[in-house]
Amino acid sequence: MKLSEESRAEPLTLKPETTSDRREAGQSVADWVADELKRHIASGELAPGDRLPGERQLSDAMSVSRVSVRSALQNLKAQGLLSSVQGGGTHVVARDPSMDRPLLHLVGANPNSLHDLAEMIGHVASFGARRAVQHASDSDIEDMKAVLETMALSGRSPSLQATDDIKFQALLARASQSGTFMHVMAVLQETLGAALMATGMRNQPTRDDAQALLSYNRMMVSALLARDAEQAGRIAQDHAEQRRRMIANTVPRSGVEPAAVQASAAGA
Template identity: 35%
Template sequence: MSRTDDVVDGIKRMIFDGELGPGDKLPVEKDLAERLGVSRGSLREGVRALSILGILDTRQGDGTYVTSLDPSRLLSPLRLVVDLHGEAEAQPFHAVRRVLETEAAGLAARRITPGALAEARALLDRVAEILGRSPVDHAQFIQADVAFHRIIAGQAGNPVLEALIETLASRTVRERLQRGRDDERAEPRTAQDHEAIWRALAAGDAEGARVRMAAHLLDVEESLR
């Protein structure tokens, strides 16, 4: 194990043990290096590695702090992994997204708030307006599409699930935009799917929401192959 790994493990252990928590400032460099038994150079390398992972935040002239440790921040490196895979390798990511969003829809149906339901309804009404124009603004359609799915993920009540969905959904935005331009039936079909999902959410029908979301994302997944 390298000295940098010692730093990473040492600081992570301080967080796990409750010695450091979200928003806490790390000890000064000299004291922390002595405690971990490493040089200042190794300490800086370890801090940089933890900063890339979203665990630490170094503020110029102020010191280094533990971040909020929010799942969306900690999972952000996964976005790079997703983006680095080309179209030929995209299918597994789409499949995982479908599984996660299907479960999120079921969870959201049991707990969605009136405010979130109204917000989702407003997005669907906006989509109807977008599709009624000629030519259709595909970029605006995708923005509303993404926002609709984001509401559902946010209402599932699981921040880790929400963060994973956000990361994987971003992988398909470009492809869905091109799909809308190439297939004039794709966006109206998506709007119909969203309407069905919304009705299940409004009825508190968890199984119906799962079925509708799974069918919708399977259609998207197959069209992107």
């Protein structure tokens, strides 16, 4: 799953927390604009892959000149937080391409490392789910319910249900309001996806796989409504383990049982 796959198609309308005339003493307008944009990225309001409003919209929303906006955007691009493409606007960078290259080589060298990465994603996802319990709004939860309604449609194919699952998880990640979480997950998940593609194998979800994902997502909504952080964290890990088992159908572990299975066997 890639968090950036569910980035907003339309640019956001951003509202600064403070006005430019209340910026810190000695702080330039451009630096203030950059700080405000970084605040939106850090809070998750601007998620990996999201497209920013245009310079004119930012200028109007923040009551500053387009020159200051342009300078702020250049500053954030230099920091690696934003990127722009001719005619495609300016986006929040999902990841630094150089960041996960060594990790990709390690994961691609051994199928057990691929499964280890999938298991680690579950632990990180658990953190995000617990955060979402604290920060998810009623609107966030309603959006997730709408995805579940589509996912549960009679006759919907398992592959489309797996895509619905990605949409649901992206909404859950946004509800965490943690830019750090979303960026870390983007690196891990894109690395996992690239490693799977490198195997040349395609993972086709079964009907049972899709129904299991739907069940976990329904339980997640219940945990969010109950504001049960511990339950949400456990469900997130169980969901990630289901995804890992789906990977195992295509790329099995090489003679090593998952840690959870080993622990269970040891306690038996």
